[in-house]
Amino acid sequence: MIRRELWLGALLCAGAFVGCVTNHDALEKKPAGHAGSNAGGTSGIAGAPTHLGGFGGEAANSGGHADDEPSGESVLTIVNGVVDAPSVALCLAKVDPDGHVTPFGSPLTDEPLEYGQSLVLREVDGVDFATDGLEPFVIAGALDLIAGLDCETAIGLARSEEAESDGRSGELGQAGAAGEGGGAGLSGAAGEGGSAGDFGGSPAVRSALRVRGLPAISAGTLNAGRSLAFVANGCIGGTTYGGAAAEKYCGLGYSARQPTVSAILVSLSRRLAPDHVALQVVHASLATGQVDVRSRPIVPLMDPGLAIASVRMGQVAPRPASVLNTVFDLGSARNYLLEVSSQGDGLFSQSWSSVLSLSGVKELKNGVGYALVVSGPSAGSMAVPNLWNGGVFTLIPVSPE
DSSP, X not given: OEEOOOOOSSOEEEOOOOSOOSOTTTSOOOOSSOOOSOOOOOOOOOOOOOOOBOSSSHHHHOTTOOOOSOOOOOEEEEEEOOTTOSEEEEEEEEEOTTOEEEEESOOSOSSOEETTOEEEESOOTTOOTTTOEEEEEEEEXXXXXXXXXOHHHHHHHHHHHHHHHHHHHHHHHTSOOTTTTSOOSOOOGGGOSXXXXXXXXXXXXXXXXEEEEOOOBOXXXXXXXXXXXXEEESOOOOTTOOOTTHHXXXXXXXXXXXXXXXXXXXXXXXXXXXXXXXXXXXXXXXXXXXXXXXXXXXXXXXXXXXXXXEEOTTOEEEEEEEEEEOHHHHTTTTTOEEEEEETTEEEEEEEHHHHHHHHTOOOOOTTOEEEEEEESOSTTOOOBTTTBOOOEEEEEESSOO
């Protein structure tokens, strides 16, 4: 059993799972959508995450509007925005009032949840959302090693693998042979290779598995009649996951031994309009400040497209959802791009068709509410194979079927 302080209060972690999950064990446990081309690293455990949105407050919902909409069905959508893993396995643990954390059950999906994909939870066998606090865990790396294992065993194995990796790095560092103190990590663009600098100068040995706990969700949060998005973000860290540009991918303060992996939790607006798309943006990138999101043609020329939202990290905006645009306006069927920019400089763009495919959404529809989740590194930081993911959009229905 693990012990961790429970994050108290009705806190929401921003994320979005797109898919339909109503019963943890009885479902067909598959993530929504298809693998994207932005993935980069491998995965990993521990560390006390510190980034959470609020429930109904200005800081969580942006725009100065409290979450005062009528209650409805309680839905949690989890989004994988972890920057240093191409995919993760998701586990849950119960958190008692004393802060004791007990993993239970099996991973939430049979197949790993790929970067940018999402999953929907409406209930979990053996869990009472009114009285049980929950802590999600992400496991990354050679996930075939945990195939068929329950969450408690899988988390234990990942911890053992990472401890063994650290031990082997230390042993190699004490060998004393000339030249053995150089970095043995994987190379990357612009110096983003895994270095040995964070590990006392010893040759880096990458762990087969990594695992980290995310911020706990307090009892009573998941049955409050809201559509919630919980977005895992930041970097898991670990041996070889460092480099000169690491903070551009993982956020300020990151190092291989000081992970930034965390999550934001926000309440989504259920506002609708019959002939228009209801749309919000969730900003979940730890490495990026305020951004503007717009939809535009591939070649703007006479049509610059339209602005969707301006939003800061950890917020959802606008609130209530914008109902100003139709499917035609947004250009999802006209080869438009979704673009993220900051102070006029483009950070990354992704075609609507790619976003819909990754998110498991067949088509954008008028009269339906959605949230666009922005995940990934800072401006101009491209994906580095086997290390960092690039920027990505995930589209999640506010009221999934």
